[in-house]
Amino acid sequence: MSYQLSEGSLEIIMNGGQYDKPIMQVLGSKKIQGSGANERFRLLVSDGKHSHSFAMLATQLHDKLITGELSDYSVVQIDRFITSLLKMTGKGEKRVMIILDLTIIAPGSQVGKTLGTPKTWSEETASSKPQPQQAPKQNHAPAPMSMPKPVPAPANLDSSILNSKMTHPIASLSPYQNKWVIKVRVMSKSPIRTWSNAKGEGKLFSMDLCDESGEIRATAFKNECDKFYDMIQVDNVYYISRCSLKTANKRFSTLKNDYEMSFTPETVVAECTEDTSSMPGIQYDFIPINKIADKDPDTILDVIGVCKFASDMQELTAKSTGRLLKKREVTIVDSSGGAVVLTLWGNEAESFDTNGNPVIAAKGTRISEFNGSKSLSCLNSTVLRFNPDMPEAHALRGWYDNGGADLDVVNISAKVGGYSGGSNEWITFAEAESRQLGSGEKGDYYSMLGVLTFTFSDNAVYKACPQEACNKKLVDQENGLFRCEKCNREFPNYKYRILLAANVSDPTGDQRVTAFNESAEVMLGRSADEIGRMFEYDKSGYSQLFDDVKFKTFVFKFRAKMETYSDETRLKTTVINAQPVDYKEGNARLLKSIKSMTGVDV
């Protein structure tokens, strides 16, 4: 078996030229710094003619080396790379190649030897030769850069860096080398946050930056926070230089970078005003909503869905910190048939506009679990986009507007048992529907303020087994005796019980419900015994009773569950409890609700 390496490609690349997907051989690898998360590997690669050891492996490819998939003598196709000129202390410049993506063509064990007789490539070799120029193509090479007017002061910029007409890839940044300019897109920007602890107090904001080679978080404290907060805008591209780098604490960052940066008083930021379309935008890795249920709590993920329902904004005080929080729960659906609640906080909760069922793309939301059901919660670093101009969003819009809106969905955030939210919160029929209450195995309970709009008097009362624990309907033997099939006994006596079918309405909808004896007695305002007697001896009083209760308001507790009768599955809602309204309590709830909707203290 013979392998064809891209002879001469190294020379072109190391002189700053372009070469599309060169085939090279790995001859060695060396860990150059750190351990664990700080690991970085340098590779010795050969194109058969030359070899050089200034190739670095992007961190996301480390696994290939660690698992041995990539080893000495492996033949690889370098699918994506960038080169970067690094200033070496006292040694001029050195070009390094950062391998961003590769395909293994043959494992090292299979190749087993050095191909060709590569000579060590050196800077001298490079400078002694004319710069080979392949026709520019694709976007592999460092983009030629014309520096915009530096902001705020040109004197702050290292002119040698700027004049080098190149920028450094994020993947090449390290604490050991501070002369660089990066050209980055801002993926997200946190709100300004203040802190106060034993070491002092201050304020900060952080931003997540990306370029072709990777991503990194930058934080601006105190003066720099004030200086740059307004200038830095999400989605814009900036040239940034003179930050300090330190090891990132993986506990607090999910970015794929071993380092993070802090702005310093010397930091210079200049907006890139040229065409930035070649710069990567925000990269999403969307998970279908129905797959979220299988993921562990605290997983960070990207999701896109159509807003089917949004709660009003609520204000609440965090018990632990005493902080005033604003939150809004948005239920999103996608064509996977899943629905999930996404919780927005702060300004995003406040300004969210539910009109038109917007498509929401969210990058970096976190799964939270409460009372056994999962939902998504936004973090400060979460990127939210409403109706973004992207294929996934257009596809979802089309799906939703052409029937998707009416499809049944499984809401993975549906409450599992217990009263809704474990609280005595009053919800509406619309919310019950949106939360998919009743779709689970166990049935769901919720409370609401509802109006009894109709009660069905037919078959509302029946003669039940007189045994205390048995309420079975008796069969009239027509001989003065009544038979209970359950107790397998005949009785001369019976007790009346109510089984009431009714309609309940609220401002958002209505629902056919069934009420059993105790709650039906409350709704009708008479005992089952009285109602039974009226049924037997006072037909007009009996029907008047059912008329009289129309439009009475109650606080209901319902149990909702899907049930199937003769091949037809429908939501069955049972009255667990009905109580007359305590208007003092009811008004307190309304005031609270008005306050949360308007922010007005009433």
Added chain:
DNA sequence: CCCCCCCC
């Protein structure tokens, strides 16, 4: 230099 990401 932060490291909180909330609540039911």
